[in-house]
Amino acid sequence: xxxxxxxxxxxxxxxxxxxxxxxxxxxxxxxxxxxxxxxxxxxxxxxxxxxxxxxxxxxxxxxxxxxxxxxxxxxxxxxxxxxxxxxxxxxxxxxxxxxxxxxxxxxxxxxxxxxxxxxxxxxxxxxxxxxxxxxxxxxxxxxxxxxxxxxxxxxxxxxxxxxxxxxxxxxxxxxxxxxxxxxxxxxxxxxxxxxxxxxxxxxxxxxxxxxxxxxxxxxxxxxxxxxxxxxxxxxxxxxxxxxxxxxxxxxxxxxxxxxxxxxxxxxxxxxxxxxxxxxxxxxxxxxxxxxxxxxxxxxxxxxxxxxxxxxxxxxxxxxxxxxxxxxxxxxxxxxxxxxxxxxxxxxxxxxxxxxxxxxxxxxxxxxxxxxxxxxxxxxxxxxxxxxxxxxxxxxxxxxxxxxxxxxxxxxxxxxxxxxxxxxxxxxxxxxxxxxxxxxxxxxxxxxxxxxxxxxxxxxxxxxxxxxxxxxxxxxxxxxxxxxxxxxxxxxxxxxxxxxxxxxxxxxxxxxxxxxxxxxxxxxxxxxxxxxxxxxxxxxxxxxxxxxxxxx
Numbered sequence: 261x262x263x264x265x266x267x268x269x270x271x272x273x274x275x276x277x278x279x280x281x282x283x284x285x286x287x288x289x290x291x292x293x294x295x296x297x298x299x300x301x302x303x304x305x306x307x308x309x310x311x312x313x314x315x316x317x318x319x320x321x322x323x324x325x326x327x328x329x330x331x332x333x334x335x336x337x338x339x340x341x342x343x344x345x346x347x348x349x350x351x352x353x354x355x356x357x358x359x360x361x362x363x364x365x366x367x368x369x370x371x372x373x374x375x376x377x378x379x380x381x382x383x384x385x386x387x388x389x390x391x392x393x394x395x396x397x398x399x400x401x402x403x404x405x406x407x408x409x410x411x412x413x414x415x416x417x418x419x420x421x422x423x424x425x426x427x428x429x430x431x432x433x434x435x436x437x438x439x440x441x442x443x444x445x446x447x448x449x450x451x452x453x454x455x456x457x458x459x460x461x462x463x464x465x466x467x468x469x470x471x472x473x474x475x476x477x478x479x480x481x482x483x484x485x486x487x488x489x490x491x492x493x494x495x496x497x498x499x500x501x502x503x504x505x506x507x508x509x510x511x512x513x514x515x516x517x518x519x520x521x522x523x524x525x526x527x528x529x530x531x532x533x534x535x536x537x538x539x540x541x542x543x544x545x546x547x548x549x550x551x552x553x554x555x556x557x558x559x560x561x562x563x564x565x566x567x568x569x570x571x572x573x574x575x576x577x578x579x580x581x582x583x584x585x586x587x588x589x590x591x592x593x594x595x596x597x598x599x600x601x602x603x604x605x606x607x608x609x610x611x612x613x614x615x616x617x618x619x620x621x622x623x624x625x626x627x628x629x630x631x632x633x634x635x636x637x638x639x640x641x642x643x644x645x646x647x648x649x650x651x652x653x654x655x656x657x658x659x660x661x662x663x664x665x666x667x668x669x670x671x672x673x674x675x676x677x678x679x680x681x682x683x684x685x686x687x688x689x690x691x692x693x694x695x696x697x698x699x700x701x702x703x704x705x706x707x708x709x710x711x712x713x714x715x716x717x718x719x720x721x722x723x724x725x726x727x728x729x730x731x732x733x734x735x736x737x738x739x740x741x742x743x744x745x746x747x748x749x750x751x752x753x754x755x756x757x758x759x760x761x762x763x764x765x766x767x768x769x770x771x772x773x774x775x776x777x778x779x780x781x782x783x784x785x786x787x788x789x790x791x792x793x794x795x796x797x798x799x800x801x802x803x804x805x806x807x808x809x810x811x
Contacts, residue, residue, distance in 0.1 A: 273442035280305045280444060281467065291420055292452075293470045298328040301468060303336045305444050306408055312361075313343040313406035313434050316352055317597070318368070318548075318636070319479045319569045320427040322412040323349055324448045324472035329410070330354040338362070343404055345393055345430055345597075346636070347372045348479065356385045365404055367391050368636035371479075377632045380701050390627065390708050392639040394601045397430070400437035409438040409445055412476040413469075415456055416449040420463035423456035426570035426578065426593040427478060431461060433598050439465040450475040457590040480572040480805045482548045484522040486788045492722045495771065495781035496677060497523035500612065501532055503725050503774040504718060505541045508654040508673060512544045514604040514641050516613025520677045522552040524612075529559035529787040546604040546641075549574040549585065549593070551804065554797045555787035557584055567593060568600040568637070577801040597637075604641040609654035611641040612675040615710060616682065619693050620738045620750065622713030622728060624676055628694040629701075635710045642674045642711040658717060661729040671729065674711065675718045680746035689741065689750035713737075719744055723751075724770040731767060743768045 284304050293301050302325075306312060314329070315322040329337075330351040340361040347353065347369035355361040356379060365388035369376045379385040391399070400406060411434055414425035424431050439445050447461075447469040501524060504510065515521040528542060542556065543563045549571045556562055566586055570578070570593055579591040587593050604611065615624035616633070626633040648655070648670070655670030662671050678688045695707035702708070719726045719741060726744045731737040736758075743759040745751030762768045771778050788794045791808045 277442045277444060280307075284468070289468070291466075291468055292418075293468050295324070295470050295473055298325065298470055299331055301446070302329055303332050305446070305468075306337055306340070308337060309339045309341065310407040311341045311343055311404060313400065313409040313438065314352070315409070315411040315430060315434055316344045316346045316348050317427070317429040317569060318346055318348075318481050319571070320412060320429050321349055321477045321479070322410045322448055323351070323477045324470070324474075325410040325412070325446065326351040329360065330358065332360055334359040341365075341388075343396070343400065343406055345396060346370075347376060347634075349477070353379070362386060363388055365389055365391060365396060365399070366634060367393050367396050368634035370633050373631045373633040377630050380632060380698075387702050387704070389704070390632075390634050392635060393597060393637045394605070394640050397433045397598050400433060405441045406434070406438040406443050408443060409434045411435060411445065411447045413447055413449050413461065415451045415453045416447065416469050417453055417456050417463075420447075420466040420469050421456050421459045422447055422449065422461035422466060422469070423458060424460040426575055426595060428460060428595045429569040429597045432596065435461050435465055444468075446470070448472040448476060457592065458588050478572055480808075482517055482550045482571050483573075483804065483808060484519055484550070484552055485791050485808055486522070486526055486552065486786055486793065487790045489519050489523050489526070489783070489786060491781050491783065492679060493520050493523040494527070494783065494785055495776070495778055496520060496679075496720055496722055497527050498531055498776045498781055498785075499725055499769075499771055499774065500524055500675070500677065500720055501527060501537070501541075502535060502776055503769055504610075504673070504675060504720075506535060506537055508610070508657055510541050510610045510654050510673070512608045512652070513542065513610040513612070514546045514608050515550070516611070516638065516641070518614045520614055521612060522550070523786070525550060525552040525556055526786045526788055528556040528561050530785050532561065533559065546600045546608055549578055551791070551794050551802055552788070554794050554802060557581065558797050559787070566600055566603055567595040568597040569595045572805050573803040576803065577798045580801050601637050601640050604637065605643070605645050606648050608641070608672070609652050610673040610675065611638075612677055613638055613642060614678050615676055616688065617690050617693050618676060618678065618688055618719065618741070619690055619713070620741055621734070622676075622716040622719065622737065622741060623693060623709050623711070624713075624716070625693050625695045625708060625710045627698055627708040627710070629697055632698065632708075635708075638710050643715045644672045644674065648672070658729055661727070664732075671717060673717045674715050675720060676711070676716055677720045680721050680723065680748050680751065687748040687750065689745040689748045691750070721746060724768055724773070727767050727769070730765065736762065736767070740767050
């Protein structure tokens with residue numbers, strides 16, 4: 261019987277890979293490729309409809325390779341399917357406008373959000389899905405396996421061993437998914453060295469590497485100038501520290517990006533110390549090395565920080581604080597976005613971040629009709645993980661509040677910290693998210709909601725805190741949200757009697773209800789009032805990017 265069955269070929273992927281590598285070899289392209297032959301290399305080892313993973317992180321960018329890809333001939337390369345965590349650079353969008361790529365699966369697109377939205381409106385791009393980081397990384401190993409990946413590293417030796425430096429970020433996940441499934445790995449590096457400080461990516465996982473004409477771009481995404489923090493943000497930070505962090509004894513946490521959370525970080529050494537909270541809150545973090553964390557670290561609030569990536573100018577400071585950061589024998593930090601996302605999901609008790617829109621169910625999104633910013637890691641960090649089995653004071657307390665009694669599981673705290681109006685006087689609080697309109701434009705099965713309302717435990721605005729854990733009906737939840745929505749149309753339509761009742765029950769808390777004196781919410785409370793102050797706190801080891809130097 262077996263003789264009559266067609267023999268199945270089991271190595272078609274390997275054969276395809278070898279065909280591409282041999283084509284490069286026939287053109288005289290060796291493992292170390294001259295930078296002026298990069299476009300030729302890409303047109304040789306990529307093929308139409310290939311899945312191509314470009315390393316575009318929150319910070320570290322394979323910018324030279326991306327720029328070269330955007331200059332390829334669209335008659336040679338077309339209909340590529342791009343897999344990319346962050347669409348950050350103009351070249352990331354150029355490849356779609358030029359017809360080189362037609363489909364994308366991504367997580368975040370902050371810097372290119374407007375261009376991406378325009379392409380969607382014009383139906384010139386197909387979005388597979390807007391993923392969370394972990395969701396996208398996971399699919400690299402399941403059904404979005406890259407045929408080719410374009411990555412970046414700090415340095416390489418002659419064999420092609422790569423050193424990623426402090427900004428490892430996505431590199432291990434991208435390379436492993438590609439290299440072990442008959443894909444092709446191409447790296448741009450800043451320099452060729454005799455010996456790398458440590459081997460982050462082994463040479464036998466790398467097919468080609470190129471010394472780029474200039475160092476790869478790194479975005480100082482997590483740098484916030486304390487001079488830009490407002491008194492409203494300071495008031496909200498005071499409420500968070502006294503009304504959430506203290507009563508829940510939040511020790512393990514993650515902060516999103518923004519001036520709101522920067523204000524919290526800069527109040528820990530002052531307001532937090534005044535409340536005698538050192539050692540009781542904010543000790544262990546999944547967090548990039550925010551410069552605004554320096555005063556809290558120096559004041560003894562912080563025990564450990566594991567980072568998704570690094571931050572420009574923080575290398576020397578990190579090296580000088582190995583008790584806090586995860587560093588190697590060479591002193592440089594080892595970051596890992598996937599591991600930090602996992603830690604934020606399962607090991608942290610609280611996530612706090614911001615958003616562009618919140619509806620009356622507490623659903624939130626940063627994808628609006630004219631600005632598709634994507635989600636990044638917020639849906640991972642800002643969700644209640646049902647796989648968690650270990651307890652903590654905060655997890656248990658939140659679980660009890662959510663159930664009015666005996667608990668079989670706790671709750672992770674997910675806090676949305678927003679001012680009621682954002683730029684251009686657009687209300688954050690809306691009857692319906694733009695996500696529903698985008699679902700239709702994108703042809704998606706789901707609206708692109710960033711954090712689902714049933715995961716959100718608290719909403720903090722300049723008006724107060726809404727503890728959604730204590731709400732027992734959808735109507736109570738809606739009025740709790742309206743009760744902190746300020747003078748927005750949503751807030752103006754509140755049921756005043758119901759809001760009064762919710763306040764009496766502690767579901768809504770105004771600053772005075774938790775003993776926060778709004779008159780003390782001034783910039784005098786910040787541990788550092790400028791970037792220069794952060795440098796002083798670091799004893800000169802923090803070297804901010806030039807655009808943040810105004811002294």
